Amino acid sequence: MTQPDLTALLNLHDMELAAQARMPRDALNYYASGANDEHTLRANRASYAAVRLRPRVLVDVSQIDLSTEVLGLPLSFPVGIAPCAMHGLVHPEAEVATARAAAAAGTLTTLSTMSHRPVEEVAQAAGGRLWFQLYLYHDREVSRALVQRAEAAGARALVLTVDTPILGRREVMLRTPLHLPPDLKLPNVGPRRPGSEHLDDLNYLSTLFDRSLSWRDLEWLRSVTRLPVVLKGIHTAEDAALAAEHGAHVWVSNHGGRQLDTAVTPLEALPEIMQAVQGRAEIYLDGGITRGTDVLKALALGARAVFLGRAPLYGLALAGEAGVRRTLDLLRAELELAMALCGKVRLADLAPDLLRA
Numbered sequence: 001m002t003q004p005d006l007t008a009l010l011n012l013h014d015m016e017l018a019a020q021a022r023m024p025r026d027a028l029n030y031y032a033s034g035a036n037d038e039h040t041l042r043a044n045r046a047s048y049a050a051v052r053l054r055p056r057v058l059v060d061v062s063q064i065d066l067s068t069e070v071l072g073l074p075l076s077f078p079v080g081i082a083p084c085a086m087h088g089l090v091h092p093e094a095e096v097a098t099a100r101a102a103a104a105a106g107t108l109t110t111l112s113t114m115s116h117r118p119v120e121e122v123a124q125a126a127g128g129r130l131w132f133q134l135y136l137y138h139d140r141e142v143s144r145a146l147v148q149r150a151e152a153a154g155a156r157a158l159v160l161t162v163d164t165p166i167l168g169r170r171e172v173m174l175r176t177p178l179h180l181p182p183d184l185k186l187p188n189v190g191p192r193r194p195g196s197e198h199l200d201d202l203n204y205l206s207t208l209f210d211r212s213l214s215w216r217d218l219e220w221l222r223s224v225t226r227l228p229v230v231l232k233g234i235h236t237a238e239d240a241a242l243a244a245e246h247g248a249h250v251w252v253s254n255h256g257g258r259q260l261d262t263a264v265t266p267l268e269a270l271p272e273i274m275q276a277v278q279g280r281a282e283i284y285l286d287g288g289i290t291r292g293t294d295v296l297k298a299l300a301l302g303a304r305a306v307f308l309g310r311a312p313l314y315g316l317a318l319a320g321e322a323g324v325r326r327t328l329d330l331l332r333a334e335l336e337l338a339m340a341l342c343g344k345v346r347l348a349d350l351a352p353d354l355l356r357a
């Protein structure tokens, strides 16, 4: 297929529609779907639109600084890439292209355990701008080896996903199951189905995850790594407080509406979480971000940075590294414009008073 004219795609919605028109049906279903009735999937996006801004005027906005830091890593703007499985379904360079684009944009990628490229190769492409997402296996020795590989490769944090003891019920995928190409291996995944040459389906993969995972296992994780730990999939003040007590950072997320349908949206959950954590941990957020004003609202409520799940995948499907770069550049430009129109010149100026109560 010919390369699309990226300059004609003016925003992340345009990118999404253009990508969807080119993607194989089963991959599209896998990327786009949410759980059950997809209420949370839709609500994630709608919750940004429902919040109104209170812009200030007559502020000198001739210089706008979008830079920040996450766990000590400087970012050129507060938007990173969330871990998504299997980038190879839509582009041969897979996670390597995504990591290169993020690094070139001065931000970071979170590599999924379920990636098509090995963590060592992606770490090299990411030039140090890499976090590693962990699904914990029943077999702790397999997980220990994976954690140590990620650490040795140069990942700067471990993102333990805590909202997926069992895969959510994505009914679109039950109707059209994802065909996992046997030639695409998952090089960070340990055990294979006995007697099988390849990892055949998502539900089988999810049976490798340890459903008994609990707060106690954080001690174990600490015993095998010195990297900072971020818990991804926190929805409540109670769990955010526990995360902080366990010395972990907090990634507010409902897994892009793919796990528990009708779960609270990240923007709704953020205020109680900020209140509970009281600065003891860094707070990030993902889910439904497609506009610069979405980023602005999450930061105004206290998130240090936000992450994109599906949007970079659509960029990747369209044009590999250049497509992911376009996704990030569009959002950066929108954020800068939104800051200017709100009379804000640095991220530290963003506070809840920017939003109508």
Ligand SMILES: Cc1cc2nc3c(=O)[nH]c(=O)nc-3n(C[C@H](O)[C@H](O)[C@H](O)COP(=O)(O)O)c2cc1C
Pocket (backbone or CB within 6 Å): 030, 031, 032, 044, 082, 083, 084, 085, 112, 113, 114, 133, 161, 232, 253, 254, 255, 256, 257, 258, 286, 287, 288, 289, 307, 308, 309, 310, 311
């Ligand atoms: C196709 C796909 C695969 C995903 N794979 C993972 C994964 O392997 N690990 C994980 O923690 N989250 C995974 N997620 C969830 C994302 O990290 C993120 O939480 C979510 O996509 C954010 O919502 P957004 O897509 O609306 O930006 C996946 C999401 C999608 C869409």
Ligand SMILES: CCCCC(=O)C(=O)O
Pocket (backbone or CB within 6 Å): 085, 114, 164, 167, 202, 203, 205, 206, 255, 258
């Ligand atoms: C078993 C793979 C899970 C990947 C994932 O987290 C998702 O599809 O949302």
